[in-house]
Amino acid sequence: MKILVLAWEFPPRIVGGISRHVAELYPELVKLGHQIHLVTVEFGQAPRYEVVDGIHVHRVTVGESQNFFQWVALMNDSMGHHGGKLLQEEGPFDLIHAHDWLVADSAIALKHIFKVPLVVTIHATEYGRWNGLHNDTHRYIHGKEAHLISEAWRVVVCTEYMRQELYRVFHCPLDKMDVIFNGICLKRQAPRRDFDYWRFRRRFAVDQEKIVYYVGRITYEKGVSLMLAAAPKVIGAMSGRVKFVIIGGGNTDSLKQQAWETGIWHKCYFAGFMAEDELNQFRTIADCAVFPSLYEPFGIVALESFAARIPVVVSNAGGFPEVVQHGKTGMVTYAGNPDSIAWGILEILQNSEHAQEMVENAYADLDLRFNWSRIAVETQAVYQQVMQERSAIAW
Template identity: 25%
Template sequence: MRVLMFGWEFPPHISGGLGTACYGLVKGMNHHNQEVIFVVPKLWGDEENLADFVNGSAISINYREKKFKKIWKNLTYLEVSSFLVPYLGPEEFQKFTDYTIHDKVDVDESIFTNKYEFSGKYGKNLMEEVSRYALVGAQIARDRSDFDIIHAHDWLAFPAGIAAKEISGKPLVVHVHATEFDRSGESVNKPVYNIERAGMHAADHVLAVSALTRNIVIKKYGVPAHKVSVLHNAVLDASIIKSAYQKKVPEKIVTFLGRITFQKGPEYFVEAAKKVIDRDPNVRFVMAGSGDLLNRMIQRVAELRIANKFHFTGFLKGDDVDHMYAISDVYVMPSVSEPFGIAPLEAVRHNTPVIISKQSGVAEVLRNAIKIDFWDVDAMADAIFALLHYEGISKMFKELGSEELKKLKWEHVAAKLITVYEKTIAQQS
């Protein structure tokens, strides 16, 4: 089988879990000898040779064709004044300045008779690039016939997947890694919601990264239940990492590592930290990451007078992430709404016991972890205190967690995905 897959990023150039999941899935497909044509807006040249990569910035668009004009006419974009990531919070999205419906009269013809250079980032022209990426998808689908099915990852790539389906007539699978309801609660950004909904309804099948996400897709987007299946994420390597990196402080360390946004529930972590420090001042808390709630969290820590025991590292990547996991005694993910959440699995790989919210997809596969409601600060504080002070409990969760990881491999996920592909193709024929 040969799959035409549209993503927005691929390691080593990523900004979050979306790129990591794409990497794992493609690697899992390789394990089963399946071929993937992986399209990204911009290739950097140092991607691992796992797929037949296509650089969107190298594709020449001929928009004069009637189908291309129709696709462009139906596309919309936001002109955003700030740099964004694919998981946008409500405060970030409020900065948009213009919303335009395009017709061919808006287009400088020279743009599409040549190549369009994508930034490959999440900048102020993000939504414009999403629209142009759709034309790239259409052009690739027109030029190539050597694929059996189309797979588009998240809303950024949904328009490209739809366009490729319209041109080729091949079945489309869309992969929902997060929804606008996860990012923004009930204050959804309507244009993004519309893109998500259009992708889900145009698709022949919808993949959700958890049962939690599947329910949102069905209830909030009106997608028939029979059309949506769950495909959990996994880990690239299930082995336990034994790091030689040593912490430089005598106290125990409790870590929050993720985007500091509404979705991740950082405020609940701060409130729980206060309760734990009141019971045991020999504990340090770390909030690693960046996001629109960072300044508010810094202010709240100051108000609670725990700044001498609370540290903000900023955004971490590479070895710094591994070092942070290695020196942590407890990892906490208090997400308000987490479609999946790969970070707790990485923490387990570093032999760190985890506390996760019941409102997370990873809670469906990581059974041997302490689970709390994100809003229950008292329960969170009690769980942190127990893991820090009762060695038997901590040791038990470390051992059970490492055993669970062995079942969470990308080749197992890929095997399930291939079955979905086969059924989807059979239903169309």
């Protein structure tokens, strides 16, 4: 099959989880014999066209804009123009696969103009992020998501939780959706070994302190403040021998104020953004990863911890309970409950045998449920279903 993919981020442009998802899924589909043309956004010195792991990557220019939504509109104009050129000159294409609402306008236009079936992956929803629609921005994005979902031949989601969310929020028919887990590439998680372990570790904590960390976007939905609210109980139970490290870009002022006001400032380290190589090194020195999200469609960060053999504590929000099996591959705590989070962290820090058992189970689970080659076969099955149905009708 020949597939046109639209995604607003692709390495080296990394904003959220879509970039890595796209970069790791499609090479496996190339291995299955499919030809992939990916239209994405220019970034730095990255070539306008190149072949990456078998994917034909086309990066389009986006003109000057006054705000984010104007930028999205201009991006769709560029993607639509270049996508149309590819469909004309490199076609015929069998499918268009769009990732999230930002590419909705170009994907829908190309579908209708060239009569090519549209498959859509919804990675998250605006309703879910904010637990409702509370302003015009939320309602605008929600409308784009609804239009894209309605125009899709099939919709792919990453967890059963997301399938139910789309059914509840958009009234998307359950039999129109396919649940396909996200995955992880173990090779990309391997840390460089040529570094001074203890010197690196001492940047973050003294030798006798256990390192508990969060990594990800610093936003309300990620619940980082709840980890800090749980910290005093953990610090007390560990007689002070613990350090909380917060890694991620974004505004941390309110979190720093919280740490100061609750008297745990000296037990917190705000690392800011951390490049992938350094982050892989950091994972070799950490003792526990905490992801206390209030909304989490899947939770790729849990898989990254699995791969690094770090025990994890997650909330029971969203898809986390499907990814992390409580007590077997990690600790699942109550979302929004600092006492529950503290209990989960202490279960890991104070019970090393159980923690190690969960680490081994979690690592084995990567190959059982989160292997990209397996995920590619499941994605191919969706494509084949669409192609079979398409061949039976006149458009």
